[in-house]
Amino acid sequence: MIAIIDYGMGNLHSVSKAVERLGYEVVTTSDKEQILAADAVILPGVGAFGDAMHNLQETGLGEVTKQYAASGKPMLGICLGMQLLFEQSEEFGEHQGLGLLGGKVVRFQGDFKIPHMGWNKLDFLQSSPLFNGLEPGHVYFVHSYHALVENKENLLATGDYYGPVTAIVNKDNVYGMQFHPEKSGELGMQLLRNFLALAKQG
Numbered sequence: 747m748i749a750i751i752d753y754g755m756g757n758l759h760s761v762s763k764a765v766e767r768l769g770y771e772v773v774t775t776s777d778k779e780q781i782l783a784a785d786a787v788i789l790p791g792v793g794a795f796g797d798a799m800h801n802l803q804e805t806g807l808g809e810v811t812k813q814y815a816a817s818g819k820p821m822l823g824i825c826l827g828m829q830l831l832f833e834q835s836e837e838f839g840e841h842q843g844l845g846l847l848g849g850k851v852v853r854f855q856g857d858f859k860i861p862h863m864g865w866n867k868l869d870f871l872q873s874s875p876l877f878n879g880l881e882p883g884h885v886y887f888v889h890s891y892h893a894l895v896e897n898k899e900n901l902l903a904t905g906d907y908y909g910p911v912t913a914i915v916n917k918d919n920v921y922g923m924q925f926h927p928e929k930s931g932e933l934g935m936q937l938l939r940n941f942l943a944l945a946k947q948g
Contacts, residue, residue: 756789756791781814785946788827791828849897856908858907861890863888867884869906880937885905893924
């Protein structure tokens, strides 16, 4: 069973449908026991970092997410869900994140269009089970803030938007994708498939 954490902010339907298409049983839930019992968990997210953290704290799902991460079972943050894995964000003020990855989420700075929206090519920086059988290709981004990763060992892939942009991160069993794999064609679905395959190895 794959659990998608429902804390009131996220592209829940599209992620759920993508997981179903890959042949997995999926539940969208805010129930602590269901989340902790899942074989893998996805933390989605659309909107502002501070609002998302407020919802996670108010519902107790922030602590549940940290508990799940400590279990060693695979967890994936998508878009804002990836940013929430970091220690803090400067989006509309300073906000503390879940602290599962070292680093900070900052706004793009420069004389170019913000948000970074559209298709962008991934560069794979190191080997990972997420990349099994895959060649780098294009995926779909929509974001105005990006993560500065403290430990480069946690940075698996970047895009390029007037410089390198954190695209995929990993620390132990915790993964994050800044782009939307469920909206990124065949490559996005293959990345999601490879993540979900980790649940079978547990």
